[in-house]
Each structure stands twice: as structure tokens, then as C-alpha cells.
Amino acid sequence: MPTNSHDKxxxxxxxxxxxxxxxxxxxxxxxxxxxxxxxxxxxxxxxAAQFRKDLSYFGEFGKPGVGYNVADLHSRIAYxxxxxxxxxxxxxxxxxxxxxxxxxxxxxxxxxxxxAVYDNNVAKIGRNLWDFExxxxxxxxxxxxxxxxxxxxxxxxxxxxxxxxxxxxxxGIKAILNFAPTVLRVPEHxxxxxxSFIQELAVLSYHLSHEDEENKSSSKSPKQTS
Amino acid sequence: MPTNSHDKxxxxxxxxxxxxxxxxxxxxxxxxxxxxxxxxxxxxxxxAAQFRKDLSYFGEFGKPGVGYNVADLHSRIAYxxxxxxxxxxxxxxxxxxxxxxxxxxxxxxxxxxxxAVYDNNVAKIGRNLWDFExxxxxxxxxxxxxxxxxxxxxxxxxxxxxxxxxxxxxxGIKAILNFAPTVLRVPEHxxxxxxSFIQELAVLSYHLSHEDEENKSSSKSPKQTS
DNA sequence: TAGATTGTTAATCGATTAACAATC
DNA sequence: TAGATTGTTAATCGATTAACAATC
Numbered sequence: 127m128p129t130n131s132h133d134k135x136x137x138x139x140x141x142x143x144x145x146x147x148x149x150x151x152x153x154x155x156x157x158x159x160x161x162x163x164x165x166x167x168x169x170x171x172x173x174a175a176q177f178r179k180d181l182s183y184f185g186e187f188g189k190p191g192v193g194y195n196v197a198d199l200h201s202r203i204a205y206x207x208x209x210x211x212x213x214x215x216x217x218x219x220x221x222x223x224x225x226x227x228x229x230x231x232x233x234x235x236x237x238x239x240x241x242a243v244y245d246n247n248v249a250k251i252g253r254n255l256w257d258f259e260x261x262x263x264x265x266x267x268x269x270x271x272x273x274x275x276x277x278x279x280x281x282x283x284x285x286x287x288x289x290x291x292x293x294x295x296x297x298g299i300k301a302i303l304n305f306a307p308t309v310l311r312v313p314e315h316x317x318x319x320x321x322s323f324i325q326e327l328a329v330l331s332y333h334l335s336h337e338d339e340e341n342k343s344s345s346k347s348p349k350q351t352s
Numbered sequence: 353m354p355t356n357s358h359d360k361x362x363x364x365x366x367x368x369x370x371x372x373x374x375x376x377x378x379x380x381x382x383x384x385x386x387x388x389x390x391x392x393x394x395x396x397x398x399x400a401a402q403f404r405k406d407l408s409y410f411g412e413f414g415k416p417g418v419g420y421n422v423a424d425l426h427s428r429i430a431y432x433x434x435x436x437x438x439x440x441x442x443x444x445x446x447x448x449x450x451x452x453x454x455x456x457x458x459x460x461x462x463x464x465x466x467x468a469v470y471d472n473n474v475a476k477i478g479r480n481l482w483d484f485e486x487x488x489x490x491x492x493x494x495x496x497x498x499x500x501x502x503x504x505x506x507x508x509x510x511x512x513x514x515x516x517x518x519x520x521x522x523x524g525i526k527a528i529l530n531f532a533p534t535v536l537r538v539p540e541h542x543x544x545x546x547x548s549f550i551q552e553l554a555v556l557s558y559h560l561s562h563e564d565e566e567n568k569s570s571s572k573s574p575k576q577t578s
Numbered sequence: 579t580a581g582a583t584t585g586t587t588a589a590t591c592g593a594t595t596a597a598c599a600a601t602c
Numbered sequence: 603t604a605g606a607t608t609g610t611t612a613a614t615c616g617a618t619t620a621a622c623a624a625t626c
Contacts, residue, residue: 152510207557215553223453226447226448226451236550238553276560277560284378308378319555326547327441327462329363332433
């Protein structure tokens with residue numbers, strides 16, 4: 127049962143799948159037709175065996191002795207991540223960050239379709255954010271019954287985040303991308319991913335503060351996370 | 353050699369440290385004075401032993417039979433992550449995202465001090481972004497010699513990201529928070545963290561697409577990442 | 579065919595967590 | 603003191619990667 131069996135694909139494999147996708151876009155722009163796993167390793171620093179292992183959760187993608195067809199691999203990974211079909215998304219919180227997120231062109235490129243923008247600030251409700259009229263979050267029960275979005279982006283202040291989340295779950299949201307700097311409590315059937323700008327800076331800050339004490343070590347490949 | 357020995361603290365521990373910090377802020381706002389590791393587990397879903405283990409890399413923080421003093425733990429974690437002292441940060445890319453990032457109040461709260469904003473678009477150079485005059489990225493050699501920032505936020509289009517990065521390394525940047533959807537190649541002494549909004553949505557999308565096939569399982573604690 | 583590279587197994591490595599002696 | 607909870611050890615679990623038979 128290959129090509130999509132769901133049983134326990136590690137989340138970190140999914141994350142790398144999304145990374146491969148980005149990299150494959152680069153390759154397509156450079157008109158590269160075929161790559162081998164060892165070329166992936168050279169160029170991204172991700173171990174060749176790991177690349178093959180990640181793919182193996184979903185079936186067979188390459189030709190022994192030849193490698194992987196770039197266009198084919200791209201479309202198959204997009205399929206696995208369901209980036210090949212429209213996913214409806216709502217944004218809650220029409221502040222600076224929410225505005226930047228909704229305005230990001232990569233959303234459309236990856237078939238994420240923002241269907242509504244919500245806020246609870248009466249000064250904002252009714253005004254426009256890009257192409258969207260900002261809706262009253264207090265009325266999400268009615269409006270999401272129409273839109274039927276399953277993914278929500280939460281870009282509200284920490285103090286509002288849990289209450290917003292509770293409401294989102296009520297209206298059928300199953301996946302939340304949380305930008306508020308707090309741990310959201312959700313029922314078990316709801317998936318949350320947290321994005322914390324400050325947390326990332328904190329990790330960088332830690333490494334910085336120690337760099338002067340460090341002696342040179344010897345690896346060569348790019349050292350990156352996420 | 354406790355309280356800051358650097359030898360191989362897992363990055364994931366550092367990430368959780370930043371999570372603990374957020375949580376401790378919540379507790380302080382609620383005037384909670386003491387917590388035990390099992391309360392942390394209840395409220396955040398992070399295993400109590402893991403919490404204790406994470407802290408153990410840096411010394412002793414609690415009192416057996418009592419628990420952890422919230423204010424003390426907060427300040428010690430802030431110290432470890434060097435969030436107790438100013439870190440100078442530059443932003444490259446004065447677009448929507450860059451604007452939202454620099455405007456984020458959490459930066460100041462955590463002592464990240466944005467010292468300059470750069471762009472290469474002549475239409476933007478000289479204009480203001482919040483309190484900052486947008487500087488010509490072409491002149492960063494001179495300007496960062498003054499500011500001496502070590503952390504850079506890269507919020508430029510994919511096509512510009514690698515060239516920008518190369519230049520940043522030239523001017524002494526040691527840590528990069530990358531928002532461009534591409535893998536940056538950096539020398540071994542430079543740390544990169546990638547933030548990819550689309551990647552996060554892709555992981556959510558994957559989970560969504562399968563949810564209808566899934567039968568209920570039985571865990572209860574919050575299932576979150578990052 | 580010979581050479582290259584896959585998909586997968588098994589060994590290794592590292593992170594999570596249960597268990598418990600130390601101690602407040 | 604008795605009860606609670608720490609810090610840490612050791613067992614478990616899971617992810618990474620080397621190695622190689624299969625195969626293009």
C-alpha cells in the first residue's frame with residue numbers, strides 16, 4: 127500500500143518534503159531535468175539516504191541508475207502534501223502580520239485560497255485588507271458555514287488567542303497555523319503548528335553568544351533547520 | 353561545569369526553552385509563583401521528565417519537594433538564551449513581511465534591537481519604515497561597520513536571497529533568520545534558521561487531507577510542534 | 579554489459595521518558 | 603517526620619545513515 131499510506135509518517139519527513147519541493151522549484155527554474163539523491167545531498171546538505179527514505183514512505187519515485195525526474199517528483203510531492211488542489215484558508219487578526227501573510231504571493235502559488243479575513247476590532251470591520259472585506263469575528267459561525275474552510279491562520283494577540291481558537295474549533299476548523307506567542311490547547315483531532323519569530327531569534331541568539339568561545343570544527347555542508 | 357556549558361545542547365532543547373519562556377510569561381501574568389514539572393506537563397503537553405532534562409543541561413533550577421520559582425526560572429532561561437541583553441538586528445527587505453516583523457512589539461520586549469532596515473529598491477531607499485529610514489543595501493559594508501549587528505532577518509524574494517546572504521556574511525553577520533523560500537548556503541560558522549509559512553501550511557494540509565480516513569485514537573494532551 | 583543509483587534493511591545514533599535515590 | 607518533587611540514570615523509542623541487493 128504505497129503512494130499515500132498514512133500510517134505514521136514522521137512530521138519531520140513532511141517538513142522535509144516541503145523543503146524538497148522548494149528546492150525542486152529552483153531546479154525547474156534552472157531547467158534541470160534529473161537529479162540523484164547524492165546531488166540533493168551536495169546542494170541542500172540533506173543526507174542522500176534520508177532523502178530516499180523520506181520518499182519511500184510514499185512509494186517509488188526514482189529509477190535506479192538514473193535518478194529522479196524533477197518535474198515528476200515535484201508534482202508527486204505536491205500531490206502528497208495536497209498542494210495540488212485548492213485549500214480554503216481563513217485569517218483571524220487583520221493586523222500588520224496578518225496583512226503581510228495574506229498578501230504573500232506564495233499562497234496562491236501553492237493553491238492556498240484565503241476565503242475570509244476576520245477581526246474583532248470595530249474600527250477594522252468592514253474595511254478592506256487587500257481584496258478582502260474584514261469580517262466580524264463574532265459572526266464567524268454564519269460565515270464559515272458558507273466558506274467551509276478547514277485551515278485557519280491565527281494572527282491575534284496572545285491574550286485573544288485561546289478564545290479565538292476555541293471558537294474556530296466550534297466552526298469546524300481542523301488545522302491552525304498559530305502566530306500568537308502562546309501554547310494553544312486544542313482537542314486531539316485538531317492540528318496546530320506554531321510559528322514563533324521570537325523563538326527563532328532566541329535560538330539564533332543562543333548560538334551567537336557562544337560563538338567567540340567556540341573553536342572551529344570541520345563540517346562543510348549547510349547547517350540549517352526547518 | 354553547569355549553568356551554561358555549551359557542549360552539545362540539542363537545538364530542540366533550545367527551542368523548547370523558548371517555549372517555556374513564553375509559558376512562564378503567562379504564569380507571571382497570572383501571578384503564579386511556583387510550578388512543578390508535572391504542572392508544566394499538564395498545561396503544555398510537554399513531558400515532565402523532558403522539561404527537567406532540558407533544564408539539566410544548564411544547571412539546577414528547582415527545589416526537590418517544592419518545584420520551580422516562576423520569576424527565577426524565567427530570568428535564568430532568558431539569561432541562557434541571551435534575551436537579557438540587547439542584541440542588534442538588521443532587516444533586509446522592506447516589503448510587507450519585513451514591515452510586519454520590524455513592527456512587532458515582541459522584539460523590543462525580548463531585547464532585540466533593530467538597528468537598520470535595508471532594501472535595494474531605489475523607490476524605497478530613503479523612505480521610512482516605522483521609525484527607520486530605509487537604507488541602500490548596496491552600502492551595507494559602510495553602515496554595518498558602524499552598527500556591528502550580528503543577526504540579520506532576510507525577508508527578500510527567493511531570487512535575491514543567496515546574493516543578499518553572501519553579502520551579509522561579508523559584513524560580519526553570524527546568524528540569519530531566513531524568510532525567503534530557499535535553502536541558503538552559508539559557511540560553517542554562520543547559523544541559519546528558516547521560517548517558512550508555506551511549509552507550515554503544507555504540513556497542516558497533509559494532515560487535513562487525511563483526516564476523514566482516520567479513526568479516532570486516544571491521546572488527550574495538546575499535539576503541537578515548534 | 580558495466581556503471582550508476584535506487585529502495586530498503588539493519589546498525590547507529592540521539593532524543594524521550596520511566597523510574598528512583600537525593601533532598602527540600 | 604512524611605510527602606512531594608527534583609536531577610539524573612538507564613531503558614525505550616524513533617530518526618538517521620551506511621551498506622547493499624535489485625535494477626535501470
